[in-house]
Amino acid sequence: GQQLNQSPQSMFIQEGEDVSMNCTSSSIFNTWLWYKQDPGEGPVLLIALYKAGELTSNGRLTAQFGITRKDSFLNISASIPSDVGIYFCAGQQGGSEKLVFGKGMKLTVNP
Amino acid sequence: SQTIHQWPATLVQPVGSPLSLECTVEGTSNPNLYWYRQAAGRGLQLLFYSVGIGQISSEVPQNLSASRPQDRQFILSSKKLLLSDSGFYLCAWTSRRYSPLHFGNGTRLTVT
Numbered sequence: 001g002q003q004l005n006q007s008p009q010s011m012f013i014q015e016g017e018d019v020s021m022n023c024t025s026s027s028i029f030n031t032w033l034w035y036k037q038d039p040g041e042g043p044v045l046l047i048a049l050y051k052a053g054e055l056t057s058n059g060r061l062t063a064q065f066g067i068t069r070k071d072s073f074l075n076i077s078a079s080i081p082s083d084v085g086i087y088f089c090a091g092q093q094g095g096s097e098k099l100v101f102g103k104g105m106k107l108t109v110n111p
Numbered sequence: 112s113q114t115i116h117q118w119p120a121t122l123v124q125p126v127g128s129p130l131s132l133e134c135t136v137e138g139t140s141n142p143n144l145y146w147y148r149q150a151a152g153r154g155l156q157l158l159f160y161s162v163g164i165g166q167i168s169s170e171v172p173q174n175l176s177a178s179r180p181q182d183r184q185f186i187l188s189s190k191k192l193l194l195s196d197s198g199f200y201l202c203a204w205t206s207r208r209y210s211p212l213h214f215g216n217g218t219r220l221t222v223t
Contacts (some may be wrong), residue, residue, distance in 0.1 A: 030208050042117075042201050042214030045157075048210070086153065092209055097143055097162055097169075099212055101155045 006089050008101025013079055014110050021087060021105045022038050022073040029091035032065050032072035033099070037086045046087075047074070113138035117202045117215030130175075130189040132218050134202030139181065142204040144185040145212065146177055149199040154207055161185060197222045 004007050006023045013019060019101055023032070031050055035043035036085070049065035049072060062075045074085055089102040119136045124130060136142050146158040157170045159177035167177050174193050178186045185202060202215040 033211055035214075040217070040219070042203075042217050045211045045213065048211045084124075088155065090212070097160060098157060098167075103154050106153070 004034070004089055004091055004100055004102040005075050006105055008105060010104065010106040010108070012108045012110065013023050015079060015081060017079055019076040019079055019083070019107060020073060021075075021089075022071060023089035023091070023102045024071040025091060025100075026070065027061040027093065028069040029100075030069070030094050031092040032063070033092075034061075034074045035088040035090060037088065037104075038039050043088055057086070074108075079107075082109060084109050113204075113206075113213070115202060115204055115213060115215040117218060119218060121218065121219045122221070124192050124220065126194055126222055127191050130153075130187070130192050130196070130204075130220070132187040132200055133182055134185045134187075134215055136204045139183070139204070139206055141182060142206055144183075145203040145205075146185065146187050147201040147203060147214075149201060149217075155201070157188070187205060192222045194222050196220065 004023045005026050023086050031046050034046045037043040047056050047063040052065055052069045053067045054065040060077045064073055066072055086104045086106050088104050090099040094097050114137045143162050144173055145160045147155045148158055149155050160168050161179045175189050200218045203212045205212050
C-alpha cells in the first residue's frame with residue numbers, strides 16, 4: 001500500500017533547540033496532517049494542511065504543505081521537555097476515506 | 112463538542128479467549144470510524160474502517176473483526192485471541208473526507 005517516508009526516525013536534543021522533521025511520498029496528497037503521541041495515549045492533532053504551499057503555525061510549531069503535494073515538514077522551535085513524544089505525519093489522497101501514516105519520529109528532549 | 116470514548120483502557124486476556132473493544136463518539140452524526148493497531152509504540156496499522164452503519168472495510172486479513180451496530184458505535188472483536196494480537200488499539204473518527212482524524216485514548220491489550 002501507499003507509504004509515507006518520515007525522517008528522522010528519532011532525535012535527541014537539548015532543551016531550547018529547534019527540531020525539524022519531514023515526510024515525503026512518491027504520490028500526491030490532498031491533505032497533510034501532523035500528530036503528536038504521548039506515551040500510553042492516542043495521537044493528538046497538531047496541525048492540518050489543505051493547500052499546496054500552505055504554511056501554518058501553532059505556537060512554537062510550524063508546518064508546510066509542499067508545493068509538489070508530495071511532502072510536508074514540521075518545525076518545533078525552542079523545544080521544551082513536554083515536547084517529548086512520537087510525532088506522526090499523515091496524508092490523505094483524493095477519493096480515499098483513509099489516512100496514510102508515517103512511521104513516526106521519537107523526540108527526546110534533555111533538560 | 113465532539114468526544115470519543117474507548118474502553119477498556121487496559122486488558123489482559125489469555126490466548127484463545129474472545130475479545131470485544133468498544134468505541135463510541137458523541138456530538139456528531141454519521142462519522143467515519145476507524146480501528147488502528149500500534150505495536151511497540153511505533154507505526155499505526157489501519158485494521159478496519161466504516162463509513163456507515165453495517166459498512167465495514169477490512170484492511171488486513173487477520174484474527175479480528177469489526178462491527179458498527181449503531182451510527183456512533185464501533186466494536187472490535189475476536190473469537191479466539193492469539194499472542195500476536197497484543198498491542199495498543201486505537202479508535203478514531205472523522206466527520207467527513209479530508210477532515211482530520213481524531214483518536215481515542217487507546218486500549219492496551221496483552222494476550223498471555
